[in-house]
Every structure is written in structure tokens, then in C-alpha cells.
Ligand code: IPE
Ligand code: IPE
């Protein structure tokens with residue numbers, strides 16, 4: 703089969719290597735309990751902790767969580783500033799635990815719009831976990847898929863202008879590489895909680911061949927069982943990357959024969 707190596711590997715791999723989650727439904731969760739929306743965001747932090755621990759246990763390599771979109775600044779000022787305070791507190795409180803659990807933390811998005819204090823906290827948290835070799839945890843904050851692509855385009859333009867790159871030679875891989883350097887790579891499984899079926903400007907480039915899984919569970923209720931169901935759905939799907947089902951089966955059979963041969 704003429705699939706690129708990375709996609710051949712993705713077909714053979716049962717477990718998703720990179721899971722991304724749109725953590726939606728905090729506000730509704732709180733409102734259902736007659737509480738302020740912020741109560742839902744606080745409860746959502748517990749779900750983040752749980753998801754990180756689950757991802758580590760089942761051997762997921764990268765987990766990318768959408769915490770704050772570039773459009774979320776449109777929310778009432780009070781909610782935005784409370785969310786900023788929550789990020790600050792959580793970063794301060796959790797970094798030691800992440801460090802001890804061998805998790806490498808990366809914040810993706812345009813952090814330049816955050817307060818100096820928050821930017822400093824982010825830098826420290828990233829530094830402190832930089833040498834960890836376990837789960838890569840990407841938190842998308844002030845992130846937008848279009849912003850991510852625009853960034854890559856600007857960098858490409860600079861390379862062309864400086865003569866380092868010929869515009870006729872630009873490949874998809876060049877763009878992927880630039881985006882991976884700054885943000886994250888291809889997603890295998892994209893989960894959205896909270897019942898809506900949209901991408902809300904999350905990882906537009908990186909989800910080109912992701913499997914999508916939508917859950918009605920509101921984010922604060924997203925537990926190991928709900929995460930497990932998403933993984934089970936992923937495992938049961940056939941990823942074809944443009945090929946036919948027969949071609950994929952042939953690739954898998956071939957792989958099985960090789961495994962039997964070396965067993
Ligand atoms: C997602 O939950 C968290 C953020 C966007 C920060 P929401 O706050 O969007 O919750 P709902 O969708 O209003 O219930
Ligand atoms: C997407 O949720 C962003 C995050 C989960 C951080 P939203 O609640 O902001 O998405 P829309 O507005 O319903 O599309």
C-alpha cells in the first residue's frame with residue numbers, strides 16, 4: 703500500500719497516541735445545580751486531573767486539552783478574569799505533581815495576551831517539567847486553529863523572504879513541521895464533551911485525519927468510564943486514510959503474519 707509510513711503505523715496502532723479534548727459543558731453543569739458558571743470551571747479542574755491520570759495509565763503519549771479559545775475573550779469580563787485567576791492557581795498548585803508524575807507540560811496558544819504574572823508562571827511550569835519523558839500534556843490557552851495556521855504562514859513568508867525557502871517548493875510537511883515545533887502534531891482522536899458537534903476553531907490542521915468522538919457528558923462529569931468509552935469507540939473504528947477497507951485489511955494481515963513469523 704502506498705500510505706506514508708506514519709499513516710501505516712497509525713492504521714496498525716490500536717490505541718490513539720495523541721488525544722485532544724474540547725472540554726465543554728462547565729457552565730451548564732454549574733447552572734444545572736443553580737450555581738455560578740465559575741463553580742463549573744472549578745469542578746472541571748478535577749476532570750482535567752482525572753483525564754491526565756487516565757491518559758498516563760493507558761499509555762497515551764500526548765494529551766491536548768482546550769482550556770480557553772481565542773474567542774472566549776468575548777465572554778463577560780468577570781468570567782474571563784476568574785478563569786485567568788483559576789489558571790494561575792492551578793498552574794501554581796499542580797506543577798509539582800506533574801513534575802513527580804513525569805508529565806511534560808506545554809502551553810500552546812498566544813500567551814502574549816496574558817498578564818505578566820501568568821506568563822511567568824507558564825514559563826516556570828514549562829521549564830520545571832521540560833525534562834520529563836512521560837505524557838506530553840498540551841494545554842491550549844488563548845488558542846485558535848486559524849491563529850496557529852496564520853503563525854505558520856508568517857514563518858514561511860519570512861523564510862521565503864530571506865531566501866531560505868523557495869515558494870514553489872513549500873510542502874504540506876513544511877507547514878506540519880512548523881506547527882509541530884510551535885504547537886502540536888497530528889491528532890488521532892478528538893473528543894468533545896458537552897453535546898455539541900463542532901470544532902470551535904480548535905486544531906484545524908492537526909485533525910485532518912483524526913477520529914471524532916462526541917459525548918453528551920458535561921466536562922465536570924467526564925470520568926474514566928466516559929474516557930474509556932471514547933477509547934473503545936476509537937479502537938473499534940477502521941482508519942482508512944483514503945484507502946479502501948480491503949487495502950487496510952491487507953496491511954493489518956501482513957502485519958499479523960510478520961508478528962506470527964517473529965513470535
Ligand atoms: C468550557 O465550558 C470551558 C471554557 C470554554 C473555558 P463552557 O464554559 O463553554 O460551558 P458551557 O458550554 O457554557 O456549558
Ligand atoms: C470551546 O468551547 C472552547 C473550550 C472548550 C475551551 P466553547 O464553549 O467556547 O465553544 P462554542 O462557543 O460553544 O463553540
Ligand code: MG
Pocket residue numbers: 726727728896
Ligand atoms: Mg461551551
